[in-house]
Amino acid sequence: MRQRVSPGLLAMLPVMALILVGFALPILLVLLYSLMPPRTFSLAGEPTLANYWAAVTEGYLLPLGWSLLLAGLTTLLCLVLAWPTAKALVRFAGRFATLATILIALPIFISESVRLFGTALFMMPGGGIFAGSLNALFGLKIGSILYTRTATLLGMVYIHFPFMLFPMVLGLSLVPQDQIEAACDLGARPFQVFREIELPLALPGITVGTLLTFVLSLGANAEAAILGGQAVIVITKAIEQRFGYAQDWPSGAALTVLVILVTAAVIFPVLRRLDLDRLIRR
Amino acid sequence: MSSTRNRLVTALLALWTVLVLMLLYVPILSVVLASLANTRYMRFPHKVWTLDAYRDALGQYTTAELHLTSLKIAVLVALIAVLLGVFGALAFARFEWRGRSLYQRLLLLPIFFPQAVLGLALLLAMTAAGIAPSWRTAVFAHLVWVVPIVTLVISIRLYGFDVAQEEAAFDLGASRLQVFREVTLPALAPGIVSGGLFAFLLSWSNLPLSIYTTGSDTTLPLWLFSRTATNYSPLVPALAVIATGASVLVVVAAALALAGWRRLVARRSA
Numbered sequence: 001m002r003q004r005v006s007p008g009l010l011a012m013l014p015v016m017a018l019i020l021v022g023f024a025l026p027i028l029l030v031l032l033y034s035l036m037p038p039r040t041f042s043l044a045g046e047p048t049l050a051n052y053w054a055a056v057t058e059g060y061l062l063p064l065g066w067s068l069l070l071a072g073l074t075t076l077l078c079l080v081l082a083w084p085t086a087k088a089l090v091r092f093a094g095r096f097a098t099l100a101t102i103l104i105a106l107p108i109f110i111s112e113s114v115r116l117f118g119t120a121l122f123m124m125p126g127g128g129i130f131a132g133s134l135n136a137l138f139g140l141k142i143g144s145i146l147y148t149r150t151a152t153l154l155g156m157v158y159i160h161f162p163f164m165l166f167p168m169v170l171g172l173s174l175v176p177q178d179q180i181e182a183a184c185d186l187g188a189r190p191f192q193v194f195r196e197i198e199l200p201l202a203l204p205g206i207t208v209g210t211l212l213t214f215v216l217s218l219g220a221n222a223e224a225a226i227l228g229g230q231a232v233i234v235i236t237k238a239i240e241q242r243f244g245y246a247q248d249w250p251s252g253a254a255l256t257v258l259v260i261l262v263t264a265a266v267i268f269p270v271l272r273r274l275d276l277d278r279l280i281r282r
Numbered sequence: 283m284s285s286t287r288n289r290l291v292t293a294l295l296a297l298w299t300v301l302v303l304m305l306l307y308v309p310i311l312s313v314v315l316a317s318l319a320n321t322r323y324m325r326f327p328h329k330v331w332t333l334d335a336y337r338d339a340l341g342q343y344t345t346a347e348l349h350l351t352s353l354k355i356a357v358l359v360a361l362i363a364v365l366l367g368v369f370g371a372l373a374f375a376r377f378e379w380r381g382r383s384l385y386q387r388l389l390l391l392p393i394f395f396p397q398a399v400l401g402l403a404l405l406l407a408m409t410a411a412g413i414a415p416s417w418r419t420a421v422f423a424h425l426v427w428v429v430p431i432v433t434l435v436i437s438i439r440l441y442g443f444d445v446a447q448e449e450a451a452f453d454l455g456a457s458r459l460q461v462f463r464e465v466t467l468p469a470l471a472p473g474i475v476s477g478g479l480f481a482f483l484l485s486w487s488n489l490p491l492s493i494y495t496t497g498s499d500t501t502l503p504l505w506l507f508s509r510t511a512t513n514y515s516p517l518v519p520a521l522a523v524i525a526t527g528a529s530v531l532v533v534v535a536a537a538l539a540l541a542g543w544r545r546l547v548a549r550r551s552a
Contacts, residue, residue, distance in 0.1 A: 006377065006379040006380070007372070007377050007379075007522060008372070008373045008376075008377030008378065008379030008382060009373070009379055009381070010412045011369040011370070011372040011373035011376075011377065012369070012373035012374075013369075014365075014366045014369055014370070015366050015367075015369065015370035015373070015389065015430075015433060016368060016385070016388070018424070018425060018426060019388060019389070019391070019392060019430070022404070022422060022423070022425065022426035023391065023392050023395075023400070023426050025407060026356045026400075026403040026404050026406065027403055028409035029403070029406060029407045029410060030403045030406055030407075033406065034381060034408070041410075043410075049396075081302070084295060084298050085298065085299055085302050087295060088295035088296065088298060088299040089299070091292070091295060092295075092296070092299075096296075100299055100303060101302055103306070103307075104302070104306060107306055107307070107310065108488060109483035109484070109486075109487055109529065110310065110526050110529075111486075111487035111488070111489055111502065111503035111506065111522075111525070111526075112487070112489045112490070112503065113489050113503045113504075113506040113507040113510065113522075114310070114313060114487075114503070114506060114522045114525070114526060115309050115310065116309070116510075117313060117506060117510045117518070117519070117522060118307075118308075118309030118310055118311070118312040118313040118316075118519075118522075119308075119309040120510060121309075121312040121313060121324065121519070122308055122309055122312040124324055126325075127324045127325035127326050128324060128326060129315055129326050130311045131314070131323065131326075132324075132326030132327055133326065133327065135546065136326075136327050139310060146418065158305075158306075158309070159414050161306075163403045170524075175358055185442070211394060212393075212394060215394050215395065215396055216396060216397065217397040218396050218399075219395075219396020219397060219400075219490065220396075220398070220490075221398050221490070221493075222489055222507065225507070225511070226507070226510050236396070236398040236399060236402065239399070239402050240402065240494070243402065243405065243406065249406060252402070252406070253406065256399060256402060256403060256406075257474070259396065259399050260399065262532065263394070263395060263396065263399075267391070267394045271387050271391075271394070271438075272387070274387075276387075277375075277441075278389075
């Protein structure tokens with residue numbers, strides 16, 4: 001009898017083909033374009049690092065810096081805000097938690113543009129929902145943070161919060177309750193329980209949430225466009241300008257490669273160690 | 283003492299969760315409130331509360347066109363993603379094979395990747411290959427991101443699947459196709475339905491991939507995105523509410539259809 005190809009190998013073929021053509025190939029093309037002479041449109045040119053040099057000298061590291069800073073702050077704020085929420089969802093396991101989980105998850109499926117638009121309407125000065133209500137109710141006139149970097153950051157936290165929360169809940173639910181109780185009975189203080197039991201056991205979930213939040217917010221551009229006005233140019237916007245308005249593909253490609261490098265640097269070390277079977281299997 | 287403290291912590295956590303929930307819905311409520319005006323400039327609270335904007339939106343050709351574009355993209359994405367996702371999930375969670383661990387990690391890469399950057403990379407690749415971006419290329423772009431997610435959703439279901447059922451069917455003389463159709467597929471059905479819904483909704487609401495990959499075709503999120511900056515009128519929030527309502531309708535319809543189908547199956551097997 002002839003050796004049968006393993007069914008797993010066959011089953012993964014369509015998905016892998018999609019990832020190869022739709023993910024690996026575009027990234028490879030971007031990488032190749034980033035090595036072409038500036039303002040050329042073919043891949044036949046002499047390879048050069050000029051675009052990377054230009055990225056450094058012509059100020060394109062600034063948008064990248066802003067994106068990194070905003071993504072870092074978003075991740076940090078999401079961590080702090082999601083932790084008590086995750087604890088609550090795990091502790092109140094039951095009807096309340098299920099309802100709360102559904103209510104938190106639902107907005108993910110409402111378009112970013114709708115939710116950010118709503119945030120802008122809420123923050124708008126003068127006749128905005130918040131300022132207008134305050135004025136009508138208490139005669140209070142207030143300024144607005146709309147079209148600032150702060151507004152951009154708040155929008156990013158708002159959009160990415162669920163991506164931090166749900167993996168964290170998954171991780172926290174892996175912590176056995178009796179272990180926490182045992183520690184408490186033995187006289188552990190709440191902070192000790194947090195540091196010695198909850199944190200290490202929930203770490204896989206927290207790591208996934210942190211990575212997801214950081215990476216997704218690194219490429220975020222709608223927040224800056226809708227809530228930031230002209231206050232900040234994020235890296236995605238800078239790349240878009242190089243590709244479109246400036247008609248300089250190699251320069252845009254070099255910036256894209258820089259973002260991909262940052263992403264890879266945070267993703268690969270963690271992904272290698274992650275035990276997916278354990279995290280997903282219930 | 284410890285129990286009073288415990289109760290306090292519990293109360294604070296509950297309060298916090300309610301606060302978070304309220305904050306999450308403030309922007310959505312704001313859109314609804316803004317849609318009930320008839321002035322071109324936002325002056326909240328409105329002097330006149332009216333549904334005029336909805337009447338205008340429903341009467342416009344653009345509304346139908348935008349919904350149609352978003353719908354055909356989302357439906358195609360959902361169908362193809364489920365088809366690929368079932369096989370992807372079998373490889374992810376059902377079969378033991380060499381290279382599975384590597385495959386599991388590769389599959390995650392598009393999820394752990396900035397979507398807008400993926401959109402830009404795809405735009406460059408398509409332009410270089412001479413493919414004009416349109417709603418069709420948007421389907422492909424959505425798939426690159428949605429298929430891994432759907433695969434994960436179905437995989438979660440597969441982990442709970444008892445392989446012995448398949449073996450029993452084989453022992454009773456069923457063919458490979460029969461086993462797949464009559465044992466594996468029904469067991470996966472809930473995962474397939476939720477995977478399909480995920481795919482539909484994620485595609486329907488997607489902005490960062492669509493921005494760069496739809497060319498001159500416009501989806502609902504794209505139109506809203508462009509209109510938030512310029513040319514504001516209550517029509518914009520009204521259309522946002524209608525678009526969101528439409529996706530809720532699809533989910534409810536799917537849930538009802540699934541419930542009806544389950545009842546049918548239960549009756550047939552009883």
